[in-house]
Amino acid sequence: MIKSSDLDPNFKYEISNEPGGENIKKCFNCTGCTVGCPLAEIDKSYNPRIILRKALLGMRKEVLTDDSLWLCASCYICYERCPQDVKITEVIGAIRAIAQREAKAGKIKITNDKPLFDHLFIDSVKSNGKWYEAGVSGTFMLKTKGIGGAIGYAPMGLELFKKGKLSILPHKIKGTKEIKRIFEEVEKK
Known part of the structure; x- marks a missing residue:
């Protein structure tokens, strides 16, 4: 269950201020990124659309600690298929950078290698x-x-x-x- 008190409404702005994350707010969750993703084909736990949706909703902790965040192979197929030019590969990179800073500061734990x-x-x-x-x-x-x-x-x-x-x-x-x-x-x- 999602509680509005657990959401961070500024998370999307933090991502958009991170190099590579500038276009996250353009995403309207059309699923084009996931439909074309070769990784999503073989691993159903990976879904770039869901990562972006959670980020836009402000589900900060869930996004930053989600193991699937680290599965992106940076193949850029989502980048090419996005009708909004969200540049999903770069947005994922921006979110990873935030996660690494948070982990270094001891605020979250990253379990992925x-x-x-x-x-x-x-x-x-x-x-x-x-x-x-x-x-x-x-x-x-x-x-x-x-x-x-x-x-x-x-x-x-x-x-x-x-x-x-x-x-x-x-x-x-x-x-x-x-x-x-x-x-x-x-x-x-």
Whole structure:
């Protein structure tokens, strides 16, 4: 049951002030985003229309703690099919950014592992100029599955290494200093 006292009428404005969330108020819930979504085809728990509807209604906590928020594959099909130019992929990104800030501040708990993977990926790009597969994947498995889970993936990693598809050590690219400066500038904002 939804209680009006639990709703945050300013949530949609907060999202619209977030980079990428500017067009959320244009959504009239037509379902075009969900009908075209390949993820919604295979996982019925994912429904971008419902995420947007809850956000517009002010169901802040439900939206920010919903595990399905992290399922969007950023394929942009919803973006292309939206008659209102809501730019749903960016809106989902804006909501994720709010959720991550709230989690960092200790106001909510995110149970999905995707933010951890994203953080490891970005740190790898900052350090090496590109992502270091073995390091990111190994650290992610260790943090999410424990030592036993990480060891369970070792045979696959060894096969990839033998075929030249995976490097044990990271390869840095030219211009890593410039890439670090770009990240520093973006993080200032």
